Ligand SMILES: Nc1ncnc2c1ncn2[C@@H]1O[C@H](COP(=O)(O)OP(=O)(O)OP(=O)(O)O)[C@@H](O)[C@H]1O
């Protein structure tokens with residue numbers, strides 16, 4: 001069964017084409033990630049699927065129902081965690097969840113059990129009788145995600161659920177999403193954090209300027225760029241010289257030069273160019289080079305290869321892998 005089918009979904013805001021002919025399918029039980037930079041059209045796509053805004057063109061079905069013609073049906077079968085937090089500050093965590101649960105007319109006992117189960121899962125049970133206004137953003141978001149799940153929606157939409165949260169909450173929310181998915185909920189989440197998409201999603205749609213540029217499993221996306229004859233190298237410098245940077249940028253055989261920080265560059269080499277040629281190019285500055293590592297491609301590399309630009313994210317350093325057991329090449 002399909003949980004979502006979008007066909008040519010398009011949204012035009014006056015002179016901004018926010019979403020441009022987006023088509024994709026999410027199978028029931030999947031975690032699907034929408035990955036893209038700021039302004040790519042992620043939230044607008046989610047808003048159309050969640051019936052909060054009408055498509056300009058195209059159609060979409062959620063749980064087999066048309067988001068325009070059967071919007072009431074769609075709404076009943078989805079949960080939404082949007083960029084805005086929907087909780088009453090003056091009420092406790094428990095009171096908030098009771099209140100939202102009552103809107104769905106859930107039997108009282110069942111609702112209480114559910115609230116307890118979920119609050120325990122996100123490690124918030126001991127805070128249940130505290131007012132939301134005393135919570136950190138991370139604690140509020142844990143309750144906010146539960147709020148969207150009380151009516152057991154078949155599909156859960158999460159728009160940047162971990163944006164700006166501390167690492168501990170981010171982890172807790174990720175684990176919770178995985179558990180909820182295990183219980184049978186299909187999850188669609190948007191993010192611009194590559195490592196998040198990589199860690200939780202079975203299928204990823206990369207979106208840039210309103211268009212889907214790739215649609216596949218994280219594993220295949222990364223595998224494809226490897227077989228596309230790209231080699232990823234990170235170079236660590238003691239000092240990064242401008243003339244060296246210029247030389248690298250103008251070397252035929254180096255597709256991309258990404259400056260990670262003051263001392264690190266990430267390079268996309270054409271495979272036939274190779275490490276040996278790179279070392280030759282770098283030889284005038286060899287005293288300033290600390291290490292050179294070949295790395296496994298990350299989704300960041302996939303994004304850059306597909307769009308020609310960076311997503312501006314620090315996550316790419318994660319996949320660092322030392323060169324062939326012997327450690328890094330040292331000059
Ligand atoms: N209500 C609106 N009126 C006009 N333009 C809008 C509206 N909502 C979004 N846009 C524009 O549509 C484009 C896509 O926005 P959207 O919010 O969908 O992107 P996003 O991928 O969610 O970005 P972010 O990562 O910043 O949340 C942007 O150029 C945005 O300025």
Ligand SMILES: [Mg+2]
Pocket residue numbers: 042043044083159
């Ligand atoms: Mg958004």
